[in-house]
Amino acid sequence: MAYELYYWDGIQGRGEFVRLALEEAGAEYVDIVREPGRGTGAMFDIIGSEHEPHIPFAPPFLKDGEVIIPHVANILLYLGPKLGLAPGDESLRYVANGLQLTVTDFVAEVHDTHHPIDLSRYYEEQKQEAKARSAAFIRERIPKYLGYFERVLRQNPKGTDHVVGGTLTYVDLSLFQVIEGLTYAFPKAMAKRKADYPLLLALHDTVAKRPNIARYLASPRRLAFNEDGIFRHYPELDGTE
The missing domain is CATH 1.20.1050.10 (Glutathione S-transferase Yfyf (Class Pi); Chain A, domain 2)
Known part of the structure; x- marks a missing residue:
């Protein structure tokens, strides 16, 4: 299953730190807001959800299946071992x-x-x-x-x-x-x-x-x-x- 990255379209911004890790690892991911027919509405559906128990405050955030991980450093702490981009120790x-x-x-x-x-x-x-x-x-x-x-x-x-x-x-x-x-x-x-x-x-x-x-x-x-x-x-x- 592809990772889903949620961030603003039109700018590199903080989302770029996550993109670089995904690109270096050759990981399958979808930049959701840039997808035709998705846009920022898909991002705000999650941020503004009345039902999701762990809503993020703001982008960027990453969705891996049912898991939502906000904040760049937190996302990279999560992705690093999975992508082979974290120390083994x-x-x-x-x-x-x-x-x-x-x-x-x-x-x-x-x-x-x-x-x-x-x-x-x-x-x-x-x-x-x-x-x-x-x-x-x-x-x-x-x-x-x-x-x-x-x-x-x-x-x-x-x-x-x-x-x-x-x-x-x-x-x-x-x-x-x-x-x-x-x-x-x-x-x-x-x-x-x-x-x-x-x-x-x-x-x-x-x-x-x-x-x-x-x-x-x-x-x-x-x-x-x-x-x-x-x-x-x-x-x-x-x-x-």
Whole structure:
């Protein structure tokens, strides 16, 4: 039975972290909202259900038969062992989950660079606040997070090819997406920092060349970054430190 992924259409967003794992593993899945005749109605049927005992708060969520799993890190914790994308050592699976939760925190901060005041207001209504937030993000938060992940890679007892353990995990895929997104959103700021994170950038390049990922990136299933998603490129927010 195919996995069912529920997320907004038209953007990569948080759902992309799950898609990358499914695509790398060659897993059978259906991106429900993108299916003809389904749309967001299928997603809200579950979120707004008066009968489903374990309703998710918001997308993304994954449906595996009768099981519904919400939240990116939670979904990947569930999928990782099934897809061969989690460490074999059970204790390291929790290390991987902790790293993924840190990615979740980072992605939330990325989102807040363009919506620092009010999620219900357009970016154009909070541009000045966004400039201040982005300047602080570029100056302090990018080095804080990327420096941490670079150090984790450098100190991995199994070598610097992967962030946890000695084989590819979903965290490696997620860090690929983080670098992709930051490079799109803040190209000038990221260009200045490339030399600071050689291991992360090498990991990014290695993931991009993996056969299943390369095919996915070249396919129409991989939506382009745009200014409706989490990683948005507004030139006035880039390099404002």
